[in-house]
Amino acid sequence: MSYSDQAAMRAELNQVKLKLREAGVQLDHYFKWHLGEVYWNPVGFDFTCEDPKRLQQVADKSDQLAIDSIDMPGYDPWRKGGVLSVGFSQVGKPPHVHLDIAINRPGLCRVYVLPHGATLHRDDWGRAISNYDRDPIVRKVTRALALLRLPLERYGIHATKVYRRPEPEGFDFDVNDPDGLLKAAAAIPQLARDDKRDPEGKVAAGVTLGTGYREVGYGPRLHLEVAQNGKGNVHIDLEGWVVGKDAWGRGIYDWVHGVSHHFPEDLLPGYVGRPLVGAWRGIEWRPSLGVEHGRDRDDAKAGWRAHLGFVFNF
Secondary structure, eight states, X not given: OOHHHHHHHHHHHHHHHHHHHHTTOOOXXXXXXXXXXXXXXXXXXXXXXXOHHHHHHHHHHOTTEEEOOOXXXXXXXXXXXXXOEEEEEEOXXXXXXXXXXXXXXXXXXXXXXXXXXXXXXXOTTSBEEETTTTOHHHHHXXXXXXXXXXXXXXXXXXXXXXXXXXXXXXXXXXXXXXXXXXXXXXXXXXXXXXXXXXXXXXXXXXXXXXXXXXXXXXEEEEEEEEOTTSEEEEEEEXXXXXXXXXXXXXXXXXXXXXXXXXXXXXXXXXXXXXXXXXXXXXXXXXXXXXXXXXXXXXXXXXXXXXXXXXXXEO
8 A cells, every 4th residue: 555545544534533423422531442453435544452341331421322233235244153242323414423332242333434324412311213203104104114023213214305295105214224124025025126127116116215125015015215325215105006026036917007097196296386185165176197099990900098087976
């Protein structure tokens, strides 16, 4: 490594230490510590501390840090190596510094900077929560997933944006363990996968972020999307259109219901900016979209026709 490269590396690591000091923990001159492995995505480093108990006490007392035991985004050597830890994240807007102190490897610690994520606050118990954690839509959707035995908090979820009507209610999120979340979703009987290698699954996943799982059934149904980069979305569609899944976990779709109900009630309102389903004085209305193949009496060839309108129920 050239001298200029070494200087650049020292500057990067110094910024991490300064960020940690900003959060209330100063390593230099206050602790005896030794630099370990350095990494760049995210930027940070492992280190050994001769007094990890006091380090944890200092982090606990800082009002700029909150307990947040998460996995490092992307490849996490601690998770792979079975290292258990207590973690602290900086409160406020990103970027956040994050400190981990190992429990089953005394003296082993690490610190890194997360450039993205939600604005974090410290609750009355010292835990890190985001602006969205108390949002009623986040709680509603999270509870619906928990009823399917898929607790999002287990995978290090931070909500980053909430969607309200006329779009399907739900939220975007950052997840620390996307692989673990996808594996858990695949094991749930009520969730079917949009397989992009399959023609039908590719069409169904046309606007899906990463890998999508849909709850089987009609009516309000969950739709979970998770990408390998740790981004995701989960929402409740008004009209589910997956009627089952095959032996490989791929969704089996009711395309007629998808075109006539899911598209006009879940997808189209988001584009036009207003709900298209409503009721007034006992009269209900909803959009109707139909597709047919045939030909008129005077036409030589058959063709496809689409019909868009409204259905009123009295």
